[in-house]
Amino acid sequence: MVNVHCLNNIASVGLDLFSDDYNMESSYEDAQAVLVRSAKMHDMELNDHLLAIARAGAGVNNIPLDKCAEAGIVVFNTPGANANAVKEQVLAAMLLASRDLIGGNQWVAENKDNADIAKATEKAKKAFAGQELKGKKLGVIGLGAIGQLVANAAIALGMDVYGYDPYLSVNAAWNLSSKVTHIVNVEDIYKECNYITIHVPALDSTKGMINKAAFDLMQDGTIIVNCARDVLVDETAIGEALKSGRVKKYVTDFPNPTTAGMEGAIVLPHLGASTAEAEDNCAVMAVKELRNYIENGNIINSVNYPACDMGVCTATGRIAVCHKNVPAVISKITTILGDAGVNIEEMANKSRGDYAYSLFDVDKNVDDSVIDKLASIEGIIKVRVVK
Numbered sequence: 182m183v184n185v186h187c188l189n190n191i192a193s194v195g196l197d198l199f200s201d202d203y204n205m206e207s208s209y210e211d212a213q214a215v216l217v218r219s220a221k222m223h224d225m226e227l228n229d230h231l232l233a234i235a236r237a238g239a240g241v242n243n244i245p246l247d248k249c250a251e252a253g254i255v256v257f258n259t260p261g262a263n264a265n266a267v268k269e270q271v272l273a274a275m276l277l278a279s280r281d282l283i284g285g286n287q288w289v290a291e292n293k294d295n296a297d298i299a300k301a302t303e304k305a306k307k308a309f310a311g312q313e314l315k316g317k318k319l320g321v322i323g324l325g326a327i328g329q330l331v332a333n334a335a336i337a338l339g340m341d342v343y344g345y346d347p348y349l350s351v352n353a354a355w356n357l358s359s360k361v362t363h364i365v366n367v368e369d370i371y372k373e374c375n376y377i378t379i380h381v382p383a384l385d386s387t388k389g390m391i392n393k394a395a396f397d398l399m400q401d402g403t404i405i406v407n408c409a410r411d412v413l414v415d416e417t418a419i420g421e422a423l424k425s426g427r428v429k430k431y432v433t434d435f436p437n438p439t440t441a442g443m444e445g446a447i448v449l450p451h452l453g454a455s456t457a458e459a460e461d462n463c464a465v466m467a468v469k470e471l472r473n474y475i476e477n478g479n480i481i482n483s484v485n486y487p488a489c490d491m492g493v494c495t496a497t498g499r500i501a502v503c504h505k506n507v508p509a510v511i512s513k514i515t516t517i518l519g520d521a522g523v524n525i526e527e528m529a530n531k532s533r534g535d536y537a538y539s540l541f542d543v544d545k546n547v548d549d550s551v552i553d554k555l556a557s558i559e560g561i562i563k564v565r566v567v568k
């Protein structure tokens with residue numbers, strides 16, 4: 182039985198994919214597999230039997246990725262599974278920032294008892310007039326799963342779209358409309374665009390990237406949309422930019438003591454991925470990733486270990502090894518297996534930064550003493566008999 186613990190609510194359509202071999206009632210302390218959305222895991226203990234964590238979503242800044250890698254815990258996310266939900270929210274955000282629908286709706290609520298509301302409307306409505314998206318310049322920073330969908334949708338709405346992503350994957354580039362103008366210096370986005378939306382992960386290199394220097398380059402009345410993470414925008418600087426009129430509206434999905442109530446900000450309670458469709462997609466993908474890792478040792482969509490996929494094991498046994506990406510680990514493993522009379526039928530060895538992962542399909546069952554010998558090799562983090 183494999184113990185599973187959910188740190189957040191995970192859609193049942195995903196959880197239903199676990200077979201009877203999984204115990205869904207496990208505590209966190211006993212879990213071998215954990216499912217999480219935005220629960221913060223940085224200060225949580227990582228138990229010795231924890232094999233994998235699946236983030237049902239995109240951002241993984243709530244998970245200590247290096248600490249997990251060091252403990253041989255493979256962390257997965259679900260790339261693209263909630264991208265359409267966020268794209269639709271970004272479109273709504275741009276519209277809410279352009280047309281004062283919120284103010285207009287509030288006016289109606291405040292005047293609901295006025296018997297002459299229909300007449301009053303025609304006088305009052307000029308206070309809520311707005312501008313159109315068509316023909317405006319939109320800068321998209323980060324053209325991954327979400328950014329590319331936003332860019333393409335904005336093209337369809339008649340916007341002039343500028344895209345910036347120095348690490349753009351080939352797949353993302355293929356999916357991007359050829360009408361998107363490729364921007365090499367992010368400063369050009371700040372200088373040129375009426376609307377700017379950011380879709381990059383929260384990393385040391387991206388924190389505070391939209392800062393005072395960026396606002397100083399912008400035109401008056403720029404609209405900023407942030408459905409990625411609060412830390413990407415310098416919130417003191419955007420408060421000042423809103424006061425000066427450099428920024429007309431800041432739509433953010435991340436309330437905190439600074440943004441909640443900030444004048445000129447439209448603040449949403451982290452709703453980007455909160456659609457039934459996105460929650461289902463993320464849950465299904467996360468559970469499939471966990472099962473594939475636990476049952477086959479395969480790693481697909483990890484954010485701290487390399488991809489490694491040998492399909493379903495047809496040999497007698499399969500051994501999975503999380504290890505440091507250092508010389509001679511593989512030769513030491515093959516020597517120990519050879520000395521034990523075990524033949525390797527197939528193997529894979531992949532690395533990612535400081536860490537590596539290897540799978541060995543072998544012709545006989547390997548006893549505990551051999552596994553212990555493998556585990557004692559310098560640089561080996563975790564050895565698991567998958568089959």
Ligand SMILES: NC(=O)c1ccc[n+]([C@@H]2O[C@H](COP(=O)([O-])OP(=O)(O)OC[C@H]3O[C@@H](n4cnc5c(N)ncnc54)[C@H](O)[C@@H]3O)[C@@H](O)[C@H]2O)c1
Nearest residue numbers: 239240323324325326327346348380381382408409453454
């Ligand atoms: N509001 C929500 O509910 C919600 C939902 C999903 C994702 N998110 C956030 O949005 C982020 C992006 O999600 P995604 O699914 O598009 O991820 P993704 O990994 O598909 O795309 C991220 C893109 O950012 C690019 N990038 C990285 N550093 C950059 C930089 N310095 N400048 C420009 N581009 C850079 C990468 O090359 C990549 O193409 C997530 O990391 C998460 O924080 C929020």
Ligand SMILES: O=C(O)[C@H](O)COP(=O)(O)O
Nearest residue numbers: 218219237238239240454
């Ligand atoms: O990174 C993400 O996928 C989003 O921020 C969604 O977070 P949630 O799953 O907590 O809604």
